[in-house]
Amino acid sequence: MESQRIILHVDLNSFFATAEQQANPKLRGKPVGIIKATGRTCLIATSVEAKKLGIKTGMSVHEAKKNYAKIILVPADFDKYEDITFRFINICKTYSPVCEVFSLDECFIDITESERLFGGFLNIAFEIKERLRSEVGEWMSCSIGISHNRLLAKLGGSLVKYDGLIYIDKKSVFEVLDKCELTGVLGLGHGLGRHLGTLGIDNFPKLRNCPLPYLISNFGPFWGPHLYNLARGIDGSPVNSFHSLADAKSVGRTYTTHRNLYKKEEIERLIRNLCEEAAAKARRMKMAGRYVGIALRGAENHFWRHITLKHYLDDGRDLFDICLRLTETWRGEYVRFCGITLSMLTKKEYLPTPLLSSDLRREKLIDAMDKVNLVWGDYAVYPAQLLGTNIIRPEVNGYFGDKTFRLNFLRSSG
Numbered sequence: 001m002e003s004q005r006i007i008l009h010v011d012l013n014s015f016f017a018t019a020e021q022q023a024n025p026k027l028r029g030k031p032v033g034i035i036k037a038t039g040r041t042c043l044i045a046t047s048v049e050a051k052k053l054g055i056k057t058g059m060s061v062h063e064a065k066k067n068y069a070k071i072i073l074v075p076a077d078f079d080k081y082e083d084i085t086f087r088f089i090n091i092c093k094t095y096s097p098v099c100e101v102f103s104l105d106e107c108f109i110d111i112t113e114s115e116r117l118f119g120g121f122l123n124i125a126f127e128i129k130e131r132l133r134s135e136v137g138e139w140m141s142c143s144i145g146i147s148h149n150r151l152l153a154k155l156g157g158s159l160v161k162y163d164g165l166i167y168i169d170k171k172s173v174f175e176v177l178d179k180c181e182l183t184g185v186l187g188l189g190h191g192l193g194r195h196l197g198t199l200g201i202d203n204f205p206k207l208r209n210c211p212l213p214y215l216i217s218n219f220g221p222f223w224g225p226h227l228y229n230l231a232r233g234i235d236g237s238p239v240n241s242f243h244s245l246a247d248a249k250s251v252g253r254t255y256t257t258h259r260n261l262y263k264k265e266e267i268e269r270l271i272r273n274l275c276e277e278a279a280a281k282a283r284r285m286k287m288a289g290r291y292v293g294i295a296l297r298g299a300e301n302h303f304w305r306h307i308t309l310k311h312y313l314d315d316g317r318d319l320f321d322i323c324l325r326l327t328e329t330w331r332g333e334y335v336r337f338c339g340i341t342l343s344m345l346t347k348k349e350y351l352p353t354p355l356l357s358s359d360l361r362r363e364k365l366i367d368a369m370d371k372v373n374l375v376w377g378d379y380a381v382y383p384a385q386l387l388g389t390n391i392i393r394p395e396v397n398g399y400f401g402d403k404t405f406r407l408n409f410l411r412s413s414g
């Protein structure tokens, strides 16, 4: 039986706007919209007061002004936000070293081992709220979800709004799930949501009625079981501590483009290109990873999403698929920079060989491609998606971040 864990999901309320209100008391209690420093077209965040007037993140300034003409527009200041995040995480870390920074305004804390030292989980939750006010700023507030896994902690937190707190025990799991929207759940992008929609599955009870083989045949061997578990509030994924993430080996590639990329296909090809390189690096190290991260940057637009998967991958196409899902919420105008990370790497030999014949065939194909590329040079063969583009090749210096590794590899494979 799964041992009972206790996980907190802490989420700062309306973070960017609240941070501005914290810094400038004149903004407090007023509808505030945060805009990019340049290209002031849409709101990247809104204050609690603006939300009450129906002004949402992503709205154009024009639309927002129709709702409330006197909305105060403030340019984003990421240095300020990162400073607050740093202080916020430092508070959270004192309750357990197993603290995962999920985004600038969210973290997961696994307090299973440390809970008793601090007088129980409720005490920890109230202390975090209090210390946020006393140590970061009196205007700061957060919502906290507490449960036995990450999925439920995060979902719970999303149900309580401003300054909320919720504890979900095992008995109330279905009741809570059925109050949540299926879309917007951790790791489920719009694409998957649409696919579910076409099958008539638009809420948790309907998803729970789907047998596992049905889900696998429609969504494949990864998303099928994932959805099956999701419907039941089952999530065994660990909270990744600060330290373990930093220690974990990773491969990746960042690239700054020579011009702004506006077209979806261009951006996707760039992502695919970098995914192929990161995955090829992992394969040459005879490793596979299950932590995928992607960063996109346009003007002032910092976009960073990541996911910890339950299975390991080393195929550029799989990596690309995950990255596409992670970028579904990206609303930038154009891309100037892209970074891909594959980490939490483990040795391929530790992993089971694929069961499905289609997966085996795919692995053999990739293996053959790697062999050709080793002899004829990187990207002698490449996915058709990259046809007709200027392929970005691995940088000669810092290949793998470790040249001796490549030399050793060439020797051992000769």
Ligand SMILES: [Mg+2]
Binding pocket: 011, 012, 013, 014, 015, 105
């Ligand atoms: Mg938040």
